[in-house]
Amino acid sequence: MKYLIILACLFAATNAVSKEFMADFVGKVRTLGDKCVGEVKAQPGDIDTLLAHKVPETHEGKCLLFCIHKNFGIQKDDGGWSLEGGLQFIEPLKADDPAMFEDLRKVGVTCSTKVEKDADPCITAVNIAMCLVQEGKAFGITSELFEI
Template structure:
């Protein structure tokens, strides 16, 4: 999400083959979920600024923003455990860009299989986000994310 905020933005901004309508839909959803997650986590403006700058969060609240996105996109459960198959949210991409969809599936599998479950689900979500960004970069989804 779809590896969380940065990865979601990567898909929306970097997937040139997607119809503009789908990109706009993804960005609108990210914004809507972001507003919900700010309320849920009490994240500060500085936390949001880090995420918008495509940087991993430095505060617990920022990391919990990633957990909130992970729950919304059915990657993690409320208890911090991983959802076995959390790619359903991206089915709309499958018909529009099957190659991109397959990359997402592979990134999900790689990160899910290598995930380290921390007792703090916000830390787990951050680890998954890092993995997602690294794998997205390796898959050539977006060069802007090399700093991860």
């Protein structure tokens, strides 16, 4: 599921990231994605929308992103952004590709100041994902660079 692992595309955007690192990371994301699909009761249409790299129209589809973010520490239980959690999330990348780690750190810092917490944590999750993708492009990090 390509969009479910949009965060993985950020890691795969450079050849410097080892295949072993990516294989481990993708496995974790797939497992988490499967867990979150059941948890938020996402429907096949929600998943298809994510696979098409589009923002889900349904609330459950948006909450799928929140579940993923929350489990990776990017968002807090109340839906707020967690820069500290996001940095911990990418910490394993530091040893594998320090330059990519630094680029992602910059993207995270930028998005942490741009994305405001919405009353609905699922809307915040969508806004975070959109910011990460948009700001990532400034560093040449795009979802098209990632293939499963």
